[in-house]
Amino acid sequence: MNTAPTPTPDVSIVVPIYNEVENLPDLVERIAQAMSAQPLSFELLAVDDGSRDGSADTLRELAATRPWLRPVFLARNYGQSSALQAGFDRVRGRYVVTLDADLQNEPGDIPLLLERLETDSSVDMVSGWRKDRQDAELSRKLPSRIANRLISSATGVHLHDYGCALKAYRRPIIDRIRLYGELHRFIPSLAKEAGARITEVPVRHHARTRGVSKYGIDRTFRVILDLILIVFFMRYRQRPLHAFGGLGLWLAAPGVLILAWLLLQKVVGEDIGGRPLLLAGVMLVLMGVQMVVAGLIGELLMRIYHEAGGAPQFHAQEYVPDSRVNMPAARDQQAQAATNNIA
Structure with a gap:
């Protein structure tokens, strides 16, 4: 296959890179070999995330003889989400593929994912599943399995392997999402x-042979916090009052009942001034009111955001009749018009 760049390549491959200088020549060569075995044209967006080991210089050298390689250099280390977004902002293909630079993902599996998108119009995203993981450390396997089940249960997107970087997307999906934080x-x-519409396919996985893993035990705590964010984002982004207001009502309701009970006792002559239950009732009511007010403020902010032309509330595609289906009808209309002109 001719690997020269095209004005609009079929596939854009995005690879975030951080201190992977030892893997880069092999990575680029194996991606080129994998893509040469299939008919789609491609480009490789290698996003250097502020590496300090000479990865940027190596990318420049590799790009000098490979027109399809497009290095992108970030000013400093921003993190994997920012590196991916920097690549997404520059993709040109109708399909987008992501994978890590450590060669634990198998570049030879890229055509497998692309074939699924090409042959199955009901799928918009193909996620890799490292069914036979080669990580030697149980400290990485066990937390990963727990995280996959927790995230699948919380988000409703049931995948075996959220952590696999090898994924393929149709371009419109990438255009609709924005990555930040982690x-x-x-x-x-x-x-x-x-x-x-998401599906999952088994892919190969290799143990790391060069470089150093960038993941530590602290990632577990960050995943939990980010999971809370993503669940809130998916369920309550456009209706924050339902989240804060609902919690506020759950807090205020027992507080109101407590105060009503104490009021009844006060009416019958009992002293309630020094009772801890009074303080608990007042605090629950105040906290509930604060939560409801926070929800109302969130609703106002969302209204301002959308009315000012923020992100769309939904994505829609209008039906467009296939021009090839309508060609006979169009020719009949043209023939009728020509007959009328002659007449």
């Missing part, structure tokens, strides 16, 4: 929110 872990959930 939301790269939840791209399937964001894609579902954007209307994507």
